[in-house]
Amino acid sequence: MQASNSPSLTRSQLATELGVSVFTLNQWAVSGKGPKAIRVGRQSVYRREDIDAYKATISSTESTPAPVSQPIGSYMMRLPEVLSLSGLSKSSIYAMSKAGEFPASVKLGSRAVGWPSHMVMQWLNDRMGNVA
Structure with missing residues (x-):
């Protein structure tokens, strides 16, 4: 050329x-x-x-990124489902994510984010373990 x-x-x-x-x-x-x-x-x-x-x-x-491994049945939760399951407000979710106290969101598109369901469920299970 x-x-x-x-x-x-x-x-x-x-x-x-x-x-x-x-x-x-x-x-x-x-x-x-x-x-x-x-x-x-x-x-x-x-x-x-x-x-x-x-x-x-x-x-x-440059290296080949490792494939992301998620447990079987795991999916990307959108904000309304995360809010419903956690009982937290939108601002609390984002503030806790920024502080490293809640699973970080994953950018799905230019205006869309989601949370890996297995990470949110693990966070909920950990919180339930602290209550009992």
Whole structure:
């Protein structure tokens, strides 16, 4: 590919080379992730050295994540069910999660979270053990 031998790449050329979208590269640029971009007028370009350095860092830190193991029958509880089972308020759930006193939520989508049912049930069982 011609783009891989050139001294600098445009954002769209880099997106093709890395296999990500231009939107993703825009987000990386805003958040300071990815290879360092250089502004040339109104366009961002990427030097080959910076691209290679970035690729080296992601290949050295990249590993296959371990599959998440949940007990059979476990599912993701949504907030109304967690509130109903725990008897706590929404603000208490989030405050306790932040303090590490309640299982942390798992991001399911851009505006959705859930709690692994086995973790919530274990938390409830632990609380019941403290009462007796």
